[in-house]
Amino acid sequence: MSLKKNALPIAVVLILVLGTGVYSYINTEPPEEEEIVLKAFHAGSLTGPLEEVEARFEADYPNVDVQLEPAGSVQCVQKVTEIGELADVVASADYSLIPNIMMPNYADWYIVFAKNEMTLAYSETSRYADEINEENWYEILQRPDVKWGFSNPNLDPCGYRTPMVIQLAEAEYGDDSLFESLVSDYCGITVSEVDGVYIIDSSMEDLAPDTDKISIRDKSVELISLVESGGLDYAFEYSSVAKQHGMMYLDLPASIDLSELAYADTYSTVKVEKISGTSTGKPIVYGVTVPSNAFHPEYGALFIQYMIDDTGDSVFTELGQPPINPAMVDNLDAAPESLIPFISEQD
Numbered sequence: 001m002s003l004k005k006n007a008l009p010i011a012v013v014l015i016l017v018l019g020t021g022v023y024s025y026i027n028t029e030p031p032e033e034e035e036i037v038l039k040a041f042h043a044g045s046l047t048g049p050l051e052e053v054e055a056r057f058e059a060d061y062p063n064v065d066v067q068l069e070p071a072g073s074v075q076c077v078q079k080v081t082e083i084g085e086l087a088d089v090v091a092s093a094d095y096s097l098i099p100n101i102m103m104p105n106y107a108d109w110y111i112v113f114a115k116n117e118m119t120l121a122y123s124e125t126s127r128y129a130d131e132i133n134e135e136n137w138y139e140i141l142q143r144p145d146v147k148w149g150f151s152n153p154n155l156d157p158c159g160y161r162t163p164m165v166i167q168l169a170e171a172e173y174g175d176d177s178l179f180e181s182l183v184s185d186y187c188g189i190t191v192s193e194v195d196g197v198y199i200i201d202s203s204m205e206d207l208a209p210d211t212d213k214i215s216i217r218d219k220s221v222e223l224i225s226l227v228e229s230g231g232l233d234y235a236f237e238y239s240s241v242a243k244q245h246g247m248m249y250l251d252l253p254a255s256i257d258l259s260e261l262a263y264a265d266t267y268s269t270v271k272v273e274k275i276s277g278t279s280t281g282k283p284i285v286y287g288v289t290v291p292s293n294a295f296h297p298e299y300g301a302l303f304i305q306y307m308i309d310d311t312g313d314s315v316f317t318e319l320g321q322p323p324i325n326p327a328m329v330d331n332l333d334a335a336p337e338s339l340i341p342f343i344s345e346q347d
Helices: 001-026 044-060 073-081 097-102 137-141 157-173 177-185 222-229 241-244 260-265 297-308 310-319 337-340
Strands: 034-045 064-071 091-092 111-115 118-122 148-151 188-193 198-203 214-217 235-239 246-252 268-274 275-281 283-291 323-329 343-345
Touching: 034 044, 034 198, 044 064, 044 241, 044 297, 044 310, 064 073, 064 177, 073 097, 073 246, 073 268, 091 097, 091 297, 097 283, 111 297, 118 157, 118 222, 118 241, 118 297, 137 157, 137 177, 148 157, 148 275, 157 177, 157 235, 157 246, 157 260, 157 268, 177 188, 214 222, 214 241, 235 241, 235 297, 241 246, 297 310, 297 323, 297 337, 337 343
Parallel strands: 034 064, 034 091, 148 214, 148 235, 198 268, 323 343
Antiparallel strands: 091 283, 111 283, 111 323, 118 235, 118 246, 188 198, 268 275
């Protein structure tokens, strides 16, 4: 008798439970993908190609908001190592900043992936634009009515590469007064020679430029608008930056433009002392890593994959930054597994 009395309530409960479960299953939407903010600190000269990479990446991963933060490469690295900011990707116009400053505490590996060269950018309205060439550019920069610029050596690799180029030009053109007449006479940067190596000192907080003659900005790309507006006649830039902005530019001799491995020994005869340390002249090679304290390291590695795969290589080629193919890693064992098919280990 008790079984019959309890049977109905039990059946009703089962129906309600099962019915609720079925209703819930049918009407529950699948959970949305987690929204990710991916931060990339990068050299200003990488802005063009990385914007292309960003667009492609976000199209494939709509849940990821890529936030590109351009700055001088030294600043990019120091934001991680000194200020304590978090980034998922750090890309530098001088690969050596990663092993020299970030490793071992903030990075375990790095990849070299692209090259560049120094050039002198100008516009159609620049003074003596119709005269300047590979043989006389340094003479034109010395003319009293010409104003030119470069970026801060303490913040930006293009900035410390500019005095390297000018010092190397002394030997190329047989004029040992070039550095003084172009640089030291108009700011606090000096040069001295020790056993055949030229030591350029820019390790002061205030470079004290004579702004009637030269302009020194935090990033080299900041000089582009000054040239375009007529505020400057000439600016030292990477050739890729000049191309991407539709600037006129002068191809400098390979012996001074920091582009060729064949001239590595020549480039190494100049060094620049900066607030953060000393940089030795060498061919321009870009480096990238995922910081060891990255918030989203897997997405950081995936973004780098988009930089160095075949499509990424095409973007860099089109925008004037020859890719290194395959990209080279310093430590294959430490690199993310997802990047292994796209990289080779350095010799």
